[in-house]
Amino acid sequence: MTLSVTHSDATTQPARNLLPLWVGAGVYVLLLISGNRLLADTDTLWQITVGQWILDHHAVPETDVYSFTMRGQPWISTQWLAQVLYAKAYALAGWRGPVVLAASAIALTFALFVHALGKHLRESTTLLFATAALLLTLPHLLARPHVLAFPVLVTWIGGLIDAADRKDAPPLALTLLIALWANLHGGFVFGLFFIAPAALDALVNAEAAARRALALRWIVFALVALAASCLTPYGWNALLASQKILSLGAALPLIIEWTPANFGSLGPFEVCLLLAIGFALLNGIKLPPMRILMLLGLLHMALAQGRAVEILALVGPLVLAAPLARQMDGALAADPQGSHAISWRAAAAVVLVLAIGTVASATTLQFAPRMRGMPVAAVTELKKLNLARVLNDYDFGGYLIASGVAPFIDGRTELYGEKFFVDHNAASGLMEPDNLFRLLDEYQIEATFLRTQSAATKLLDHMDGWEKVYSDDIATIHLRKANARHSREPVIDPVAK
Template sequence: MSVAYTERAETRSTAVAPAWLFVGAGIYLLLLIRGDGLLRDADTFWQIKVGQWIAAHHAVPFTDIYSFTRAGEPWISTSWLAQVLFAQAFDLGGWAGVVVLTAVAAAAALALLAHVLCRFLPPLQVGVVVCAVFALASPHLLARPHVLAMPVMIAWASGLVSVSGRGGAPSPWLLPLMIAWANLHGGFVFGLALIGAFALDAVWNAEAARRKRVVFGWALFGFAALGASCVTPYGWGTLLAARNILGLGEALSLIIEWRPVDFSHVSALEVCLLGLLGLALFRGVRLTPPRILLVLGLTQMALAHSRSIEVFAFLLPLVVAEPLSVQFSALRRTESRAISLSAARLAVVVFLLCGFTAAFAASRSYVPASGKSLTGAVQAMKDHGARRVLNEYFFGGLLIAADVPVFIDGRTELYGEQFVLAHADALQLRNVGKFLTLLDTYRIDATLLDPSSPAVHLLDRLDGWRRVYSDGDAVLHMRTANLASQIRPSLD
């Protein structure tokens, strides 16, 4: 079976060479036009701020310098390279630069996926798959480090799946991809896990006489990849930092992207899963046991954590495309006249895209929605001299960008499970006494909260606190006197 895969890949790779260009250009233009949607995550603010600090100091952070609750405690930035790229894009082109960088990365990932799939599937089927992948991944296409790492993830996974289908061992030329991934985003740990998964597939596809050699080749590559993942300013620290995220326990349920999928309403993931299940039942799809385990593993990840949906979307087609093209003749790539793509033609396309980008960005003002909504509240907070602010979790990024020390922000691994849970319980007033204790323990002199927070209504009626600013997005209270000891007994 693996020999047939190889032959198809070699005979069809040039027949549709320009397809990746059309996909990439189309996705890029769409994301550029809808650029504000890429800036809807408030964590983008602190990502840029960290990148600017790294560029200014020519060093990476080892301790926290942005909060007053964890100031000086150990913290490393596992996405330092992506943050520097975002900071440089912002310094060069403002928010338009950030949008362009994000759009380029996302378009490159989809273009690379299309290029790999075109080796096995007809253009029409590739187009359908790419559209489905884009629909699943679009909610997660944000100006954050994981998007810059997407093209690296696709290149890494396609390299592993290709060699595993032939029953061979990976090339060491893949290792630079792991180095880049480890410096761009903490998701590189998943890339290491893929080595074991595809190693099983390679052993299954290899001839019996070669299996020991294949096992040795993959084991050697695995150790080399592990070493490559430590080629960062933090060394082993980057790899060990993943434990902090995985050890957040119940606190992960408070973060939207870490919550399990909600099937109470129809979503793109539900439609795709049901469609794939129906197709498998109708056509009798057959995969090798290792690839079945891969499909099940990717599906479980997508169901357990919403942030894994784009991983499922990008990698599932890579896992099943080759065996399905062999099993079903209708999915086999038919020979067609190759459309040559010279360097000159490619340069013309790139030039036209750059020209459109410059013209469109000049006529469009990109501003994150959260940046607009909190401008008044942050200015009021500075005018009143607030220093120790109890803030909502999702306000942290903007406060860091405004040089305001935060109580909490999106760096959840810095604060830990108990702190994050205590913060959420306090703002929801699950225990009023603990909320008042929190205000005293951290000497809070101001609160910046969402208008719907139960704590807002308590502060409105609490002696010693005064509402000084409010709008539809945030409410600012300032402490006027320390009267907590007088009121706590009656509230308890």
């Protein structure tokens, strides 16, 4: 009888340890099947263009070489390594390359995420957190640099939280991750900031006699991590560049992915948040003070900026896992005696099967950026005009860079600064019409390349000195022409009394 029970435990434990592999494989297959969704953002186009520039010049950019408004101004790319990886992937396999690269990074992220939670929580609870994280991150799962940094984010935060749970300091080897992160994406600054609450959590829960030595070890770790984050082609300027993004002020709420949360309609974020609140109230969940502060800080970020929802989704459960397992008295906890090591043989087998499947799917799954909403035909006409100074819509900037046309403005908002971006937004939307006229004259604009339905486009339709030379349902081109005259006045609907 004893032999039978022992054999049963031995055979079921490996199956349990395969959960991260199955989740990662499932996410990869899902993303590969819907691969065109990863290419839905025009930012992917200019990211690859910058990466190819780096490969061609064997250097990273120090000044702007793309726009005509900021050409020659200081600009660095803190995402240079991710851009190079995307450019290499595109050169090797066309659009399939960036799709596979992004899908692999996201799949690895969820495998690591499930593995970290599985140390504390049961499979059902872990899968619940993983499902919620996938739903919350889904809108921002795109072939852009930030997803290549996701595995680093999960591993780094997991390492800090694990050290805090052990009332210990993280190993210095972990700082290698922050060096990699600093070359992949500017979000590494969040990783540096998170050292402070993790250290405080460890110190608060440590024995009083051990706190002084532990504090010194955390300080050393923080200093080494800070130094490691400067191991980029730009040195400590990478930190300054991230600070420039965070100080864009009034410009950030005008960018969709930076807008605050809006609960005007029911969405995944609100559903997950309400379910979490309901679960906590029903079960009387209590968290240690520092974990409460961590969670509240993550929630504030997610409410203040839409793109921070993914941080809450991936970091929040790591913060909660150990306290939840302890408080729920085993109801949510994993077997404390069980091994949670992933079989490398099993991992290699899964990766091999996925690789074979990826190659085999080449004839059935074709990938290309979503052209709907992109000014493809309009750019073709614009290039025929051979103009140098064109006022473009903000959303068209990335496509213009990829097409070899110097934009007025594009997605590198930190390059243009708060005032420039806000002025352009007010001009194109006619919130301040004077801004439109000022920009047209100040930058000696030869033509405008704006969305057909924008307020500025409608106004130019009726302005002398501007001739509409091309228009479709996406973009309209107005050419500056001194003798252009318009006899028809815009229609003004009388206000109903």
